[in-house]
Amino acid sequence: MAEGLAVVRKKAAARVPRGWESVRTLLSRQEGFTLIEMLAVILIIGILVAVATISVPRFLADASKSGLKQTIAAVQVAAERFYHNHAEKRYPVGKSFANEVALAIDVE
Template sequence: MRRTIRDEGFTLIELLVVVVIIGILVAIAVPVYQRYSRNAWEKSVVSDIRGAITAVEQFRADHNAYPNTASLQPDDFFLEQYPSGPATTTKVTLSDSVMLTIWVNWPAGTSYRICARNAAGGYRRFLYDSVEGGSIRVRTVTNASVCAYTP
């Protein structure tokens, strides 16, 4: 009488094949996730710049002048009166990790630039120039000198 022996479990080759397949899937998924995260960070920066443009233009409508230059802001802030004065109720609201700067063309005070980046999203800076108007441009720089007006 022959007795049948049932093999139970997986062979080493089968386990290795499964590990390789999982590794390939992870290698594909990680860059895709990073790209989606970066795009989300960039969209939050562009959204905050549009909000800042609205706040600056509202400030100009209320005070007939642009606000003081606002240095690098890591959090929500109020715009100040031009050329110097107390803070107003015109608020610029920022998303998490967004750093934003408003430069007013001094001493004329006839135009402004808004430069922003997401601290979590690398060195890409976004620039809006009120003279050019239109869309927000991307600047890949490591400092804010491209955003500031040169005297």
């Protein structure tokens, strides 16, 4: 009897055209994502958002400090240039220095 059942299955398989799937296979196929897969994706996105939330303000603060350091360096260069360009060899003070620094920073 087992041999007869095997023959019937072979004939049934031969009748289904190649590349076609049986109705049973189509109905049993799962489509979509499982709950575990969805939770894993949400967890990964949450971790990325947490890292970005912590890192971005620090990067902005570092950028601000870097900008201030560049401005201070430009003022220092302008003061040194003033010192070397004037015969009395003194550092500038007052409004004239502020004007020269503003010009030096704008030029650079």
